[in-house]
Amino acid sequence: MSSLDYCLYSYGELPLEIVLHIYKYLGYTDLLAAGATCHQWRNALYQTEFIERTRVRFTKCVLSDQHSPAIDLLKCERSFRHFLFEDVTLGQAHKMMAFIGQSAHSLNLDNVDLNDKQFYGILRMLPNLQSLSVTRCLPLFMSATFLDSNSCDLTEISAHLASIRELTISQNRYLTDAILVRLTALMPNLELINMSGCQISFHNAIHRRFYPNEPSAPSESVLTFKYILSVLVQQRKKLRVLDFSHTIIGHSLMALCDLSQPDDNGRPGLQLERLYLSGCRQLNVATIKGFLSTQSLLSVLDLSGTVCLNDDCLVTIAGTNPQLKSLKISACAGVTNMGAIHLRNLSRLQHLDISNCDGISSPGIIEGVGREQNTVLLELNVSNLTICEEAIRAIARNLRALRSLHLNNCVNGVTDDVMQLIISQLCWLRELSLESCCRLTDAALTGINVSKLQLNRTSSIGDMYPAPDSFTGSLQSIKISLRSKAEEEIVRDAKRKQAMIAAYEMNLINEEDFEGHNIQALRGLRSLNLRGCNKISDVSLKYGLKHIELNKLLLSHCQQISLLGMESLVNNCPSIEILDLSDCYNINDQGIKTITEKLQRLRSLDISGCSQLTDHSIDAIIVNCQCLQTLSIYRCRSMYTDIEDRLSGLRTLRNLYMDNINSIDNAEFFRLKKRLDC
Secondary structure (H helix, E strand, C coil): CCHHHHHHHHHHHCCHHHHHHHHCCCCHHHHHHHHCCCHHHHHHCCCHHHHCCCEEEEECCEECCCCCCHHHHHCCCCCCCEEEEECCEECCCHHHHHHHHCCCCEEEEECCECCHHHHHHHHHCCCCCCEEEEECCHHHHHCCCCCCCCCCCCHHHHHHHCCCCEEECCCCCCCCHHHHHHHHHCCCCCCEEECCCCCCECCHHHHHHHCCCCCCCCCCCCCEHHHHHHHHHHHCCCCCEEECCCCCCCHHHHHHHHHCCCCCCCCCCCCCCEEECCCCCCCCHHHHHHHHCCCCCCCEEECCCCCCCCHHHHHHHHHHCCCCCEEECCCCCCCEHHHHHHHHHCCCCCEEECCCCCECEHHHHHCCCCCCCCCCCCEEECCCCECCHHHHHHHHHHCCCCCEEECCCCCCCCCHHHHHHHHHHCCCCCEEECCCCCCCCHHHHHCECHHHCCHHHHHHHCCCCCCCHHHCCHHHHCCCCCCCHHHHHHHHHHHHHHHHHHHHHCCCCCHHHECCCCHHHCCCCCEEECCCCCCCEHHHHHHCCCCCCCCEEECCCCCECCHHHHHHHHHHCCCCCEEECCCCCCCCHHHHHHHHHHCCCCCEEECCCCCCCCHHHHHHHHHHCCCCCEEECCCCCCCCCCHHHHHCCCCCCCEEECCCHHHHHHHHHHHHHHHHHC
16 A cells, blocks of 8 residues: 555544644634544544534525525534624524524624514523624614513523623614613623714714713613723623723713722722723823723723824833733824834734824834844735835845735835745744735736846747847837837737746746745745736746635736736635625636636625626626625626526625625615525
């Protein structure tokens, strides 16, 4: 028996401990594929660790015990703990909810059309619930008697709600003081409260209008901060996470400072571990500094879009919140280099987002997080900053542990040389975003020294592939061009691409031509964003991108991409699940056929603006895509034959984006109707 035969025979008999160790390094879709290998590997998925990583998601469907997908879930041998209902319609689903209730620890209801009676029925079947999220469920809170003890029996419901530790009630327009008090009174052990996007009244005048005589019963008409504060007082001993993002909270945040102090009995006050205040434009400097100085245990802080944030605030954050592991201050125009320099003092910081901060430039990066060696920082987002090459070089040299790097729109800083340094130094990268870094060429991703493609090599290719301008003779140099500078650049890029492709095809490239680093060195790369990098061509796809784990690739506006590159890409990167080819006008029907046949895991495909595509591409998608959930076909003018009806047979499709909005609605209705009729 050969060693190969022995491996094929014995892999299914590996000890469970080894299989579980392998699973720790796999993404979710890889886990599903591995679980289909054999019984031993499938049983490994039933372990607690991987059940915790799995969430069952129902989206844009009708849930009924008589139809799929509820029937499919009832046949499942596995028990799941996390469930998401998104844009669904609930029918008679008593059996399904009873099945879910046996193991469910978290339930997320997002834009679900249900009333209070249905909600009570669901809660009665969920005895083990620990996390409840109710988002955009407008009809649910319209009832004035919601959770009113006079209108329903709360005995069984209250017993189930008592174990809930996380409550999210965001973006609910009809949430009121009365509903909030009733709901939280049944949850004495809350550790997380998320009220982001709710219409909260913070002004005292509004409170006096609805409560002219105090004390009085909670209002059924308004949601005020004073009642929210009373809830926080009751929950402050165990509360660890607060989210008031996208509300008009301002000076009222100072009221929480008093909660941070020990009470009269010496019991500790409010000590948060995570605080989210993204988009709270009413905040001021004094409020932020005052409250954050009382929260020394914060590990996650999100202040994105808080326009008042300035350098003094960052000094306070760096000085009083040493435990911070994640900080987001995106789009804070008041922050400058003077404040950014202090970020180097956060020694435990793992995730940093300073994108769109107009006041931060290269010195803030070089003297801040990029000043010295840092093996802690894992994720960095410096998108839309005016930074030079030296700043990105500092990042590459000193932040060797980075897993995620976003450099979107850093046009001046991201060059071929800088990209080569990133590839050579940041070997642990899993996510790299280079959107609109238009100076990048194929040399950046492949490591080829284009200047070494001598004229004697390209001349053997013939007139079909003219040489780049840098290799042409003196006669070419004296020709007068009537093209604009932009047109000249386009022609020059096309010639460079033709010469390189031809040289590869005719084996005219020698080893000495490869002087740089190939992006293949980033072996664990899972997400790559090259949108708007219009100098990237088939050369990079064919000889650069060879990543087994790559599952997200964005190539929008890469107009030099064609069938030649796609044929290599789908073979070298078989795990792609999200692919954006919008406005790549050289992609044709054969390219889509190749993509859909080879990329078996494809879940999202964007081919908007691909003008060569016809109905044959729709046929290829229908026949080959068994997992596709999102399809975008804006501005595909040659597709016009009953697209909605034809795509309605694609059972996994949930999101269809096209020019005719009415057609989208009709398509969704048709799909739902077909599922109910089956």
